[in-house]
Each structure stands twice: as C-alpha cells, then as structure tokens.
Amino acid sequence: MSLKKMFSIMAMLLIVILAGCKKKDEIPGIRPTVISTDPVSAAVSIPLGTNISVIFSEEMDPLTMTSANFIVMKGTTVVPGAVTYTGTTALFTPSSVLSASALYEVSISTGAKSKSGLGIAEKYEWSFTTGLVPDLLKPTVTLTSPLANATGITATSAVTVTFSEAMTATTINSTTFTLMKGTTPVAGTVTYTGTTATLTPTADLLANTAYTATVATGVKDLAANALAANFVLTFTTSPAPTVISTDPVALSNGVSLTQVVKATFSVPMNLSTVTANTFTVKQGTTTVAGVVTYSGSTASFTPANNLVTGTTYTATITTGAKSVSGFGIAADYVWTFSTSVPSGLSPVNLGAAGNYVILGKASIANISTSAITGDLGLSPAATSYITGLSLTNATGYATSAQVTGQIFAADMAAPTGTNLTTAVENMITAYNDAAGRPSPDFLELGTGSLGGRTLTTGLYKFTTNVTMTSDVTISGGANDVFIFQISQNLLISNGVRLILVGGVQTKNIFWQVAGQATFGTTSHFEGIILSMTGITFQTGASFKGRALAQTAIILDGNAVILP
Numbered sequence: 001m002s003l004k005k006m007f008s009i010m011a012m013l014l015i016v017i018l019a020g021c022k023k024k025d026e027i028p029g030i031r032p033t034v035i036s037t038d039p040v041s042a043a044v045s046i047p048l049g050t051n052i053s054v055i056f057s058e059e060m061d062p063l064t065m066t067s068a069n070f071i072v073m074k075g076t077t078v079v080p081g082a083v084t085y086t087g088t089t090a091l092f093t094p095s096s097v098l099s100a101s102a103l104y105e106v107s108i109s110t111g112a113k114s115k116s117g118l119g120i121a122e123k124y125e126w127s128f129t130t131g132l133v134p135d136l137l138k139p140t141v142t143l144t145s146p147l148a149n150a151t152g153i154t155a156t157s158a159v160t161v162t163f164s165e166a167m168t169a170t171t172i173n174s175t176t177f178t179l180m181k182g183t184t185p186v187a188g189t190v191t192y193t194g195t196t197a198t199l200t201p202t203a204d205l206l207a208n209t210a211y212t213a214t215v216a217t218g219v220k221d222l223a224a225n226a227l228a229a230n231f232v233l234t235f236t237t238s239p240a241p242t243v244i245s246t247d248p249v250a251l252s253n254g255v256s257l258t259q260v261v262k263a264t265f266s267v268p269m270n271l272s273t274v275t276a277n278t279f280t281v282k283q284g285t286t287t288v289a290g291v292v293t294y295s296g297s298t299a300s301f302t303p304a305n306n307l308v309t310g311t312t313y314t315a316t317i318t319t320g321a322k323s324v325s326g327f328g329i330a331a332d333y334v335w336t337f338s339t340s341v342p343s344g345l346s347p348v349n350l351g352a353a354g355n356y357v358i359l360g361k362a363s364i365a366n367i368s369t370s371a372i373t374g375d376l377g378l379s380p381a382a383t384s385y386i387t388g389l390s391l392t393n394a395t396g397y398a399t400s401a402q403v404t405g406q407i408f409a410a411d412m413a414a415p416t417g418t419n420l421t422t423a424v425e426n427m428i429t430a431y432n433d434a435a436g437r438p439s440p441d442f443l444e445l446g447t448g449s450l451g452g453r454t455l456t457t458g459l460y461k462f463t464t465n466v467t468m469t470s471d472v473t474i475s476g477g478a479n480d481v482f483i484f485q486i487s488q489n490l491l492i493s494n495g496v497r498l499i500l501v502g503g504v505q506t507k508n509i510f511w512q513v514a515g516q517a518t519f520g521t522t523s524h525f526e527g528i529i530l531s532m533t534g535i536t537f538q539t540g541a542s543f544k545g546r547a548l549a550q551t552a553i554i555l556d557g558n559a560v561i562l563p
Contacts, residue, residue, distance in 0.1 A: 029116055029118050030118070031114075031118045031119065031120060031121045032056050032057050032058050032060060032112075032113070032114040032118060032119075032120055033056070033057045033120060033121075033124075034054055034055070034056060034057075034108060034124045035055050035056065035057050036055045037052075037053070037054050037055075037106070037126055038052070038053045039128040040126075040128070041127065041128070042126075042127065043129070044128070044131075045129070045130070045132070046098070046128050046129065046130045046131060047130075047131060047135065047222065047223070048098045048099070048100060048130055048131065049097050049135065049168070049221065049223040049224060050098065050130075050222075051091055051092065051093045052091070052092040052094075052104075052106060053089055053090065053092070054070070054089070054106075054108060054124075055088055055089050056088045056089075056112075056114075057088070058114050058115075059087070059088055059114065060090070060113065060114055060115065061113045061115050061117070062085045064111055064112050064113045065083055065084075065085035065090045065112065067080075067082070067083050067092075068109070068111065069108060069109045069111040069112040070083045070090055070092050070106075070112070071106070071108075071109065072092055072094070072104060072105075073104065073105045073106075073107075074098075074099065074102055074103070074104055074105075075103075079098075079104070080095040081093050081095050082095070090108075090112075092106075096224065097135075097223050097224045098130045099130060100131060100132060100133060101129070101130060101131065101132045102129065102130050103127060103128075103129050104128055104129070104130070105125065105126075105127045106125065106127065106128075107123055107124065107125045108120060108123065108125075109123050110122060110123060135221070135222070135223035135225065136223075136225065137165075137225060138221075138226065138227060138228045139163050139164050139165050139167060139219070139225060139226075139227060140163070140164045140227070140228075141161050141162070141164075141215060141227075141231045142162050142163065143162040144159075144160065144161050144162070144233050145157075145158075145159070145160045146159070146233075146235040147235075148233050148234065148235070149234060149235065150235040150236070151235070151236045151238075152236075152237075152238045152325065153205070153211075153235050153236065153237045153238065153325075154325040154326045155204040155206075155207070155238075155322075155325060155326030155327050156204055156205075156326050157205060157237075158198050158199060159179060159198070159199045159213045159233070160197065160198045160199075161177070161196070161197050161213075161215055161231065161233070162195055162196045163195045163196070163197070163219075163221075164195075165221050165222075166194075166195055166222055167197075167219060167220065167221050168220050168222055169192045171218055171219045171220045172190060172192040172197045173190055174189075174190050175216070175218065176215065176216040176218040176219045177190045177197055177199050177213075177214075177215050177216075177219070178199075178213070178214050178216075179199055179201065179212070179213045179214075180212045181206070181209060181211055182210075186201050186205075187201065187202040187203070188200050188201040188202055189202070197215070197219075199213065204326060205237050206237065207237055207238060207239055207240035207325075207327040207330075208236070208237060208238070208239040208240060209236065209237050210234060210235070210236045211234065211236070212232060212233070212234050213233040213234075213235075214230055214231065214233075215227065215230065215231040216230050217229065217230060238267070238323065238325035238327060239266075239327070240323070240327045240328065240330050241265045241266050241267045241269060241321070241322070241323040241327065241328075241329050242265065242266045242329060242330075242333075243263050243265060243317055243329065243333040244265065244266050245263075245264045246261075246262065246263050246264070246335055247259075247260075248337040249335075249337070250335035250336065250337070251336060251337065252338070253338045253340075254338070254339075254340040254341075255307070255313075255337050255340060256339070256340065256441065256442065256443065257306040257307045257308070257309060257339055257340065257442055257456065257458065258306060258307075258442045258443065258445045259303075259307060259337075259339075260300050260301065260302050260303075261281055261300070261301040261303075261313075261315050262299065262300045262301070263279070263298070263299050263315070263317050263333070264297055264298045264299075265297045265298070265323070266297075267323045267325070268296075268297055268324050269297065269299070269321060269322065269323055269324065270322045270323060270324050271294050273321050273322040273328075274292060274294040274321050275292055276290070276291075276292045277318075277320065278318045278320040279292045279299050279301055279315075279316070279318075279321065280315070280316050280318075281303065281313055281314070281315045281316075282315075282316070283308065283311055283312075283313055288303055288304075288307075288313070289303070289304040289305070290302050290303040290304050291304070299317070299321070301315070305453065305454060306442070306445070306453070306454070306455070306456055307339045308456070309339055309340060309341060309457070310339060310340070310341045311339050312338045313336065313337055313339070314334060314335075314336050315334070315335055315336070315337070316332055316334045317329060317332065317333040317334075319331065319332060340441060345437070345457070345458070345459060345481035345482075345483055346481065347481050347507070347508055347510070348430050348433050348434045348483065348510045348528070348530070349429075349433065350427070350528065350546070350548075351422075351423070351425075351427075352419065352422045352423040352426045353423045353424070353427035353548055354426075354546065355375060355377075355423060356374065356375050356376060356377040356423065356546065356548070357372065357373065357375060357376065357405070357546055357560060357561070357562050358372065358374070358376045358377070358546070358547045358548075358553055358560065359376070359377045359378075359424070359427055359546070359547075359548045359549070360377075360378055360381075360548075360549045360551065360552055360553045361378070361379065361380065361381065361424060361549070361550050361551060362381055362385065362551045362552040363378070363381055363385040363386070363387070363552040363553070364376060364378055364385070364386045364387070364389075364553050364555070365386075365387045365388055365552065365553070365554050365555065366387065366388030366389050366554075366555040366556070367388055367539075367554070367555065367557070368388075368539070368556055369402060369557060370389075370555045370557055370558045370559070371402060371559050371560070372402060372404065372405070372555075372558075372559075372560045372561075373403075373404045373405060373561040373562055374404070374405045374546075374560070374561065374562040375405040375407070375408065376403060376405070376406075376407045377407075377420050377423055377424075378408070378409045378410065378420070379408075379409065379410035379417070379420030379421060379423070379424050380410045380420075380421075380424075381409070381410060382409055382410055382411040383398065383409035383411055383412065386398075386407060386409060388555070389403065390402070391407060395413050396408075396412050396413040396414070396415070396416045397412060397416065398412070408420055427530070427548045427550070428550065430548070431512060431548075431550070434510050434512035434530055435485055435512045435514075437459050437483055437485065439459070440459045440460060440461035441458030441460070442458055442460040442461070443461050444461070444463065444464065445460060445462070447464060448462050448464035448465050448466045448467060449467055449469070450466060450472050451467065451468050451470035451471075451472065451493075451496070452470045452471070452472070453472055454472075454473040454474075454475050455472065455473065455475065455482065456475055456476060456480075457476045457477075457480035457482055458482065459483050459485070460482070460483065460484045460485065461485045462484070462485065462486050462487060462488075463487045463488070464487070464488055465486075465488045465490075465491060465515075466486050466488075466489070466491070467491045467492075467493070468491070468492045468493060468496050468498070469493045469496065470496060471496055471497045472496070472497075472498050473499045473500075473501055474498065474500050474501070474504050475501045475502045475504065476502050476503070476504045477502060477503050477504070478503040478504070478505055479508070480504060480508060481508045481509075481510075482504075482508065482510065482527075483512065484509075484511045485512050486511065486512060486514060486515070487515075488514065488515045489513070489515035489516045489517070489518065490511060490513045490515070490516070490517040490529075490531075491518050491520075492518065492519045492520050492523045492541075493520045493523070494520035494521045494522060494523060494538075495520065495522050495523060496520065496523050496524075497523065497524040498524060498525045498526050500526060505563070506526045506527055506528075506544050506545050506563035507528065507545075507563040509526060509527030509528065509545070510527065510528045510530065511527050511528065511529045511530065511531075512530045513529065513530065513531045513532065513533070514532050514533065515531075515532075516531070516533050516534050516535075516536065517529050517531045517533075517534070517535045517536070517549075518535075518536045518538070519536065519537050519538060519541040519543065520538055520541065521538045521539045521540050522539075522540040523538075523542075524541070524542045524543070524544075525541070525542075525543050525544075526543070526544045526545050526563070527563075528545055528546045528548065529545065529547050529548060529549070530548050531547075531548070531549040531550065531551075532549075532550050532551075533549075533550070533551055534549055534551045534552045534554070535547045535549045535552075535553045535554070537554065537555050537556060537558040537560070538556055539556045539557050540556075540557055540558070541558050542558060542559040543558060543559070543560045544560075544561050544562075544563055545562075546562075
C-alpha cells in the first residue's frame with residue numbers, strides 16, 4: 001500500500017471519530033433570543049420604582065426564569081428581587097426601590113432556556129441609569145364614590161377610591177382595602193386600574209345601614225411610598241320602602257265589586273319589580289286574575305273580572321317589590337278587605353207600560369218583515385206613524401200578520417187613547433225611577449266596555465257610552481235584579497249575544513238609556529229597555545223583553561218576544 005493511500009484512510013477515520021465526539025447535550029434547532037427590554041439599553045432617568053422586564057423571541061421554560069439566570073447588579077452588588085414569567089415576558093421586581101442616580105447592569109445568562117430546551121446563544125447584557133431625585137411624596141386619595149358621609153346609597157353600589165398617582169397594584173387587595181358593617185367585614189372583590197381601586201361587595205348592601213370603607217397604609221405607590229395614614233370613608237344606604245297606604249284600606253267592608261286595589265309606597269319603586277308576581281290578590285287560596293300597573297309611587301291591581309259579592313279578599317305585596325335604590329320592603333305586606341253584600345234591588349215598576357212589548361211616543365217603523373209577540377202601543381202619535389206592519393183596523397186596535405198580539409195608537413177608539421196616555425206616563429215614571437236609583441254597586445265598570453264580561457246582580461252606573469263588542473253574560477238567581485244607568489248610548493255590535501245564566505229572569509233586567517239604544521245585525525239582547533231617545537233593531541237582531549222608548553222605535557226583520 002502506498003504512503004499516500006494510507007494517509008487518506010487515516011484522515012477518513014479521524015473525521016468519523018471527531019463526528020462521534022459531539023457534546024451529548026447539544027440539541028439541533030433555533031435558539032431563543034432577547035427581542036426587547038424595559039428599560040431599554042442605556043436608558044437614563046429611570047424612575048426608582050421601576051420593575052425590569054425582558055421579552056424573548058419564543059416561550060421559555062418557566063423553571064429557568066430565576067434570579068440565577070436574570071441577574072441585576074449595582075456595581076459589584078447583586079440587587080435582590082423576584083422573577084416572574086408570563087407568556088414570553090420575564091419580570092424582575094426589586095425587593096426595594098432602586099437607588100437614585102445609579103448605574104444598573106442586567107444580564108440574562110445562557111441558563112435561560114426555551115421550552116424545547118435550547119438556551120440563548122450567549123449571555124445578554126444591558127444597562128440603564130436611574131433618575132437623580134428619588135420619589136419621596138406620599139400618595140393620597142383624591143376622589144371617592146360614594147362621597148364621604150353620603151346617604152341614599154343604592155343596594156348594588158361599589159366603593160371606589162382614586163389616588164393622586166399610580167400605585168403598586170399588588171399592594172391593593174382585600175387586606176388593605178376593606179368594607180365594614182359595624183364590626184362585621186363585608187365580603188367583596190378588590191380590583192385596581194389606572195389610579196382607581198374598586199371594592200365590589202359580593203352581595204347587595206343592606207337598607208338604611210351605615211358602612212365604613214378603609215384604605216390602609218399598606219397601599220404603596222411605585223416608589224414604595226405608603227399613605228400617610230389610613231383613609232376612612234363612611235356612607236349610609238337608602239331606607240327600605242314601606243307601604244304607606246292602601247285602597248281599600250285594611251279590614252274595610254262594602255268594597256265595590258269593580259274595585260281597583262292600590263298600594264302606595266314611601267319611595268319610588270323599580271317598575272320592573274312591581275308585577276303580578278309581587279302584587280297579588282287572592283280569594284282564599286285562589287289567585288285572582290288581573291293586571292298590575294305602576295305610576296308615581298302607587299301600584300294598582302285591576303281584576304280581570306268583577307269581584308264576588310260578600311267575599312273576603314287578601315292582597316299581598318312581597319319583598320320582591322324593590323325601590324329604585326334596589327331595596328325590597330322589609331317583609332311581605334298583607335291586608336284584607338270584603339266586598340259589598342248584594343244591594344237587594346227591587347224591580348222597576350212599569351205600571352201600564354208593562355202591558356206592551358213595544359211602546360213609543362213618536363213612531364214605530366218596520367223596514368222588513370218581523371215576527372213580534374206581544375202588544376204594540378204608540379202615543380201621542382197617531383196610527384199613521386206605525387209603518388211597515390200592514391195593519392188591519394178593528395175597533396180600538398189593529399192587527400198585523402207580523403204581530404202575535406194587538407196594535408194600539410192614540411187616535412183609535414176609546415178607551416185606547418186614555419189607556420195609552422197612562423201607559424206612556426208610567427213608562428216615563430219607570431225611566432225616572434231607574435235613573436234615580438242611588439248608591440251604585442258598580443261605577444263606570446270597564447269605562448263602559450262590557451264585552452266579554454260576566455255581570456252579577458246590582459246597580460250599574462255609567463256616564464259614558466256602554467258598548468258590547470263581544471258576548472256578555474248576566475249571572476244570578478231568579479230573583480236577582482239588574483239595573484243599568486246609562487247617561488249616553490247603548491251600542492251592541494253585530495252578532496253579539498247577551499246570555500243569561502243561573503236562572504236570571506229577563507223581566508228583572510232594566511236598561512235605562514238616556515241616548516240611543518242600537519242593536520247590531522243578528523245580535524241578541526234581553527231585558528226591559530227604557531230609552532229617552534230611541535231604540536233601533538238592525539237587520540236580523542232578536543230581542544226578548546220590552547222596548548219602551550220616549551221617541552221612536554225602528555225594526556228591520558227582527559224577532560221580538562215578551563219576557
């Protein structure tokens with residue numbers, strides 16, 4: 001073998017041996033680097049309360065973020081402090097404030113490693129110089145909420161204090177910022193942002209209660225200056241609301257069946273808390289259906305239907321009803337009242353007017369074929385003012401194929417005229433009797449809108465029109481009397497029915513109407529109508545009762561029968 005070839009083989013062996021001798025702890029990959037520092041290198045006039053931070057190019061192994069690898073020096077002296085690490089940032093917090101006008105040197109050693117285990121390639125060093133004058137000014141509290149000695153504080157109020165300068169956040173906590181109710185600590189959460197600390201109680205504050213907030217001298221500014229003395233703040237919450245009056249008053253009797261139940265509070269209430277859940281009316285254990293409204297400082301419960309006569313009701317305002325300050329009443333407020341006993345109305349005496357199913361003074365006009373059971377009377381108008389019935393004259397009366405009964409007019413043979421004069425006078429007397437009945441059991445029920453209601457025995461008074469846009473039920477016994485005093489018009493919508501239940505008799509229902517009484521097409525109505533102005537039955541309307549008008553009566557293909 002030639003000498004040249006031997007040297008070549010030896011060189012190759014040497015390369016293999018050297019390749020196998022690499023350090024075992026050498027790991028391939030990109031090493032982390034320091035990408036920024038705070039303070040920056042060569043910075044001057046750095047505040048003495050400054051913390052020192054460094055940001056790496058990637059996430060580091062937190063176990064290597066220690067004071068052994070993050071070293072701060074003042075000359076030859078190691079500056080004591082604590083190292084914390086979050087994300088890609090390491091923070092060095094000195095144990096005490098830095099010295100004034102001093103040079104500090106900072107180094108990150110190669111022992112600082114990434115999560116993949118790679119250390120920085122070489123020690124990273126920089127320096128900065130602190131300011132000339134140390135911060136010796138103690139912080140103060142410049143603003144609070146609530147203000148000192150404030151009253152009327154709400155249930156959900158937090159306590160805030162604003163400082164004269166930025167503070168060290170770690171010194172502001174539940175130990176240095178407290179709230180007390182007397183000698184009892186109030187649980188809460190303390191936060192700090194900007195220059196403001198906030199203590200938010202865990203639960204609502206109590207009503208009409210004094211509280212004391214304290215910021216202790218343990219709170220410090222960035223230069224470690226503490227408050228000169230504890231800062232103490234006192235305030236008082238708003239009183240709890242009370243119910244100061246009710247309508248009806250507690251234990252009252254003879255309450256109207258249309259009563260709106262009301263409760264007035266000592267302070268304005270939060271509208272959203274005054275509801276059917278917090279304001280209830282019960283008959284025994286049964287909840288009365290109704291609508292709750294609130295205005296000013298008064299809550300109103302309007303029953304969906306009339307209350308029941310001679311019945312005791314219990315109204316309750318619960319502690320869930322809260323004031324605008326967020327405080328509920330101290331305890332449920334409960335009161336009872338009883339409705340009026342049925343009035344025992346006597347029927348209206350119709351006298352001779354009760355001999356007629358239809359009685360008018362001015363005219364009786366029938367537009368198309370009707371079917372009428374009972375006698376008709378007209379006075380002082382003459383027979384010629386009865387139209388549309390195709391009369392057949394007889395002595396003292398007339399007949400018609402549309403009428404099962406007799407027809408009388410003032411100009412017919414005696415004694416018809418005299419009888420009619422008496423009947424009309426009695427009709428007017430009956431009208432005045434019905435209109436003059438005192439002490440109504442129901443006043444302005446539904447403001448005159450009776451559609452869908454069930455009406456019980458009693459005297460009803462209205463100064464408005466009375467309308468029925470949907471079926472109405474009259475409920476009671478065979479001897480119960482109903483009188484309706486209507487100062488304006490009675491208007492029944494098309495197809496609406498008046499329904500009698502429980503044995504109510506048509507002859508005991510009296511409708512005194514000062515205006516027009518109008519019954520819509522195909523409607524059905526019952527009772528004694530005493531109208532001052534006029535009565536109109538529209539096409540196909542049916543009627544059971546007596547139509548007694550001091551002017552005209554108009555028919556149009558109607559079925560009319562005696563009560």
